[in-house]
Amino acid sequence: MNNLIASTAIKARQLTEEEIHEIEHEKTHYPYTQAVGLEALKIVQKYQGWVSDESLLAVSEYLDIAPDELEGVATFFNMIFRRPVGKNVILLCDSVACWMLGCDNLKEHISNTLGVDYGETTKDGLFTLIPVPCLGACDKAPVMMVGRETYTHLSTNKIDQIIAHIRDESPVELDN
Amino acid sequence: MVKITVDGKVLEVDESKNLLEEILSQGEDLPYFCWHPSMGSVGSCRQCAVIEYANDEDERGRLNMACMTAPREGARYSIEKAAKFRAQAIESIMINHPHDCPVCEEGGECHLQDMTVMSGHNYRRYDGKKKTHTNQYLGPFIGHEMNRCITCYRCVRFYKDYAGGTDFGPQASHDNTYFGRWQEGPLESEFSGNLAEVCPTGVFTDKPFSKHYVRKWDLQTAPSLCAGCSVGCNTNPGERYGTLRRVVNRFNDEVNGYFLCDRGRFGTGYVNSDERITVSMTRSAHDAAPHLASTDEARSQLQAMAANSIGIGSPRASLEANFALRELVGAENFYAGISTNELAMSRQILDIYRSRPVNIANIKDIEASDAVLILGEDVTNTAARLALALRQSVRNLGKKMARDMKFPEWQDAAIRQLTMDRKSPLYILSAHATRLDDIAARVKIGTAANSARLGFAIAHEIDSSAPAVNGLSADEKELVTTIASALKEASQPLIISGTGAMSQALIAAAANIATALNGADKKANLALVSAEANSMGLALLMESSDNSLDQAMASNAKAAIVLENDLYRRAPASSVDSFINGLDQLAVLDSLKTRTGEQANLVLAAGTFAETSGTFVNYEVRAQHYYSVFKPVDTIRSSAFWLSDKKLSELTQGCADSISGGAGIATLTPGEGFSVSGMKVPRQQHRYSGRTAMRANINVHEPKQEQDEEGILTYSMEGVSALKDATVFNTAWAGGWNSNQSVFKFQSHTGAALKQATKGHCLVENSVSEKTWSEVTDAEKVTGDFEVFPLYHLFGSEELTANTEAIKAKATSAYIAINEADASKLGLQASDGVSVEHNGAVPYIIRSSIAPGTVGIPVGLKGLNFRDLPAAISLQKATDWATPSEWHAANIIVSDKTSVNAENGGEA
Amino acid sequence: MATDKPLTKNIEIGRAPFNFKQYEAAGGYESVRKVVTMAPGDVVNLVKDAGLGGRGGAGFNTGLKWSFVPAPDGGPRYLVINGDEMEPGTFKDRLLIEHDPHLLIEGMITTCFALQAQTGYIFLRGEYTVCEERLLSAISEAYENGMLGRNILGSGFDLDIYLHTSAGRYICGEETALINALEGKRANPRAKPPFPQVSGLWGRPTVVNNVETICNIPGIVANGVEWYQGLGLGDFVGTRMSGVSGRVKNPGCWEVPVGITFRQLLEDYAGGMQDGYELKAFLPGGGSTDFLMPEHLDLPMDPGAVQKAGSRLGTSLIMVLDDKTCPVGCIRNLIKFFAHESCGWCTPCRDGLPWTEHMLNKLEEGTGSMKDIEILQEMTTYMGPGNTFCALAPGAAEPLQSGLKYFRDEFEAHVKHGCSYNKH
């Protein structure tokens, strides 16, 4: 039986088979489970889009790592989302090379087009806009990532095309 | 030792320590935040910067953190030359800190305030917005105000690293770093209260204190003791306007160091409670109407009945009060007020300490132990401070690894990293999973009788001249040899047991193991936890007779004087009832209303620990003195006053004379004549405010100063400052150091013993080298469906502290704990209750660690009297069941996770 | 004849990277075949003698660093590859991995043998998704072909390599913070000493090396010290990935002989400034290096020479600041990055950087004061080397301190008028 204190009303969600499979795979890479904690959060995010309280608790129970420990890690790293995000996360590079080549204007353009500021998600749940530090493609600045795809040599025009392309796929509702 | 030069001054310092502690130890000032003498260095705050010069020619030097610097022979350092950097550091620390000192509870004893002034930051240049955070509800003990945080990481280093808590930590990062729980809710650690002292500013505050807050300098304080258990932690309680406001730690390197448990810190609210007996009452018969008795009346009535009366003492009353009662009724009529078994156990412990070649372990010994065996004592709930020390003991393997690698011991993070999850071995034999299982190498679940059997076998395995045990299973043999060899290999093995499991066999087994470990160059550490604050003192007084409470009740006495004791907590209700019914006269001296008191025809209002002075004898048989913090209303007097015409010092002397080996008792205070240049020790600080105004609404004349009966402290501001003479150390304050951190100014070396104040006096001097053994006692066969064992709760099991609001919020009413299989055999559903044979119905919880056929019954919780129960009972599903309103399952913090894994395997 | 471009010889932009067979056919994994016949200590000495400096930014002699690893005691030892690459303006490791993943694997195997480490981790920036896919497939090919796993090439040496993708924080590039991140902890750096070589990953001996550093190892082991030293110009040794970003005609990253001048890189490789733009200053090796000025263009791109000029070669990827871009704004952008990426462990960085950012914001917005410039100046020493727990904040202070030195007048002009450059 777990600690009876379990003072929170939050209930762990059931991890999916794929999630468990991948977590188990990660376990073979590290001699200590603590290392798997961060990996498991990434895995959960890969499938769920973000790390909800229910997911965090699920990982905590599955790996027997205190939720407070996981929270400390989840909130430290930039790329673990503890709040829901849109189906497509736009990571716009705002570091120095991209800045010199006009990323501030691009940000304004995206914000105007999508109606979102940094950290916000479009009403249709399709896009979340987040700034990202230097993406290591400074020779092709300005750049951004959408999902796992990197787009280089951006212009307002090119951004419109990318957004249109993504939009053509059927929109999906966010879970909250 | 090495010689170094600091700003031209030559100092001789210990090179195994860091430069910061060495500089502080010389009495110099150097600001710091993240370092703590108990927690070592991590070098994060950058406040303790000094300049270190490479050689004699070096003019520039380089900036180093003193806390991360090992002093080098002949090296040159400068504190002065790094002043600019330290000023910059404090300035940037302060950019987000609110300007709320006037309303902040830390104000006036704030390490951050002190360091800000010391580092030379006066005017704010930062003109941006400050970071703000939301605060969390952390339960009834600790308040949270994150905006004040300076990110020194001390809280997590204490809570997680030092105290082993898991439900708290750092979140986020950069200047948005946050310290809290992942979801708000009560902190689970039994040591959470230390956050209030460990935090250098007002992020974590003592919540009950907040409800009736006053500034540190407005508190009247005296050196006192925690009366919460047998450890006897040293405290400085503070009073204002006749109410006890709070308790903080008083440093004693051998008893409690820098830390207290939450029972000790938050459990004293009963002193102010509505349940207090504030006047003495008398009535002609049990059923007659009571009327007020004046002090003289009450006293003469008590004297009048004494001649034909028996006296029943108490393990929670002072040595002096018990002694006074014994004198009043005569030794042969003086009974201990505890059960025959408990008295036998206390005296057994005394006997062991005196006759076995063992070292009685204080917390420093416990922390230094490199292999530990706990026999049946739930230390976290019965002697919590020792559990915190045990958490340090398992780090000794890591410290050894570090020494081998030549890492300095203060390199806290590096050593933890090097060690990973390797620990010095700690073994636990217990009837249930405990809160120390997470650091245990092995946990073996079994009844006390069985744990004792294994204990005897371990002793025999270590030294074959110890009596042997027959009939061990193969698994048991393996466990026995594993534990025996770990203890044997250790350089400082420790055995812990105590009276908690209520088993003399267990204590005997512990003694045999410790004895067996005695060798040419080593003595084993032995700690035997006793039940209450003065259990051992009572045992010392009982040596000339073996009068237990059971014998008192069988004595056919017609009159009884009961000292600070609720007999219903100590014996079956039916026996107590018939005893009291057989009495013509019953006098009860107590501070709180009790069931025993309700039936008395003379009730005398007794002072609590905070209002009286006296001596307690802790689990180590260490006698310690506590001083009254404040004078209660006139009608409340100390039990010693009610029972005797003698002065307290005469009673203390009487104890010293009549107790064998007790001479030290008389040396605990400097004595009545104590003064420094004609001055006594003031309970009030020199900034104590409102002395002339605080009673102005009643009378504009300043009242006459209360007189202190002991003649050592005064109830006033006048007197000798602790900096001049700290023989009686009631508050830590030094120029520029208003917070508790100032204690280093009074220590012989940071973290080491105080230069002046007493550490108490151990009443057992043991130079035995010969080994003697206790015989293996066969367990009595118990008959019944479920074998009963006791469960303890830090919050609720102790009688007095349970009357404190904050403790009530963390406590619960009675329940039973059983194994899952048994619960389903009884057909229990989640919402059901269980009827306990001869008793009422109570809720139940399932604990996977509990062996089938055994049932855990909490001691001292309302709703079920442990003493009413035989050794085995039957249980049934309760019909007509409603959950009692004071039942809070959430308050029962157990750790049964580990018990389900194979290594710790339960027992059939 | 051995190549003169050991890092990029297999790289052809636009074509898929070599698979195992192709890589082997091009002479790949030769160093592994050779190293298993050598004594591990000799490999360490060889690399030390070659004079290879770490390519992660600090430039410490790689073989010397390896030699601090204590003798094997039977417990685990680790090689960790630092592929975090979050230093603004840096994009060399990405190029190497994306286009020739087997080179890194080969370098790791050879290095692990030298260190007698049986486990290697690649700590890769999470956003490098293409690198991730290509590395995963290269690793599994290496296993399939007996270059990884048990008893490699019958030598009795076992090695496993795992890929770890970061969850994103610049501080993870700092080697001890990286170790914490790999252990699943908050990536605060650790105090040194103890150095990772003695007590690193899980308290065990650990070497952390940059991707490019390790990509050099196969060549050195296969072709020897003399060959390697001959790659540099004059007295300089080896080649290194160097590149240019900003308003140049042909931004990019190339393997160049150590010792070419900044001007050569800027003009011969990057094609010079774009039309209409002039070079105002440049950051020689990432966002945490001091600005250099046009008069420094003829310095050789060597750590020692650059240090003499008051900066650091860092990652050797230069960022040019043109005359139409505001230096104050540029510095503000960098400081904002560093303030956000501060781990929050030590005071000067955690609280000094946000304050610095605040003052730069004020200057940009025209609400700054001379007092702010004075405090900015103080900040550069306050956050300087030795004053903080790790090198993040001192790195952040570099562009600021050199900016204040070279562009003081522009800072002061901002006090009166705010930023007068065109907005980007």
Ligand SMILES: Cc1cc2nc3c(=O)[nH]c(=O)nc-3n(C[C@H](O)[C@H](O)[C@H](O)COP(=O)(O)O)c2cc1C
């Ligand atoms: C804040 C900070 C960030 C760093 N980031 C990187 C990085 O992304 N990649 C890298 O190889 N080294 C980085 N370093 C340097 C590493 O700490 C370390 O020196 C390097 O990985 C060692 O490898 P090398 O000896 O092969 O150069 C960083 C250092 C600091 C202080």
Ligand code: SF4
């Ligand atoms: S300089 Fe300090 S706060 Fe900044 S990243 Fe390093 S350790 Fe963290």
Ligand code: FES
């Ligand atoms: S006390 Fe030395 S750095 Fe904090």
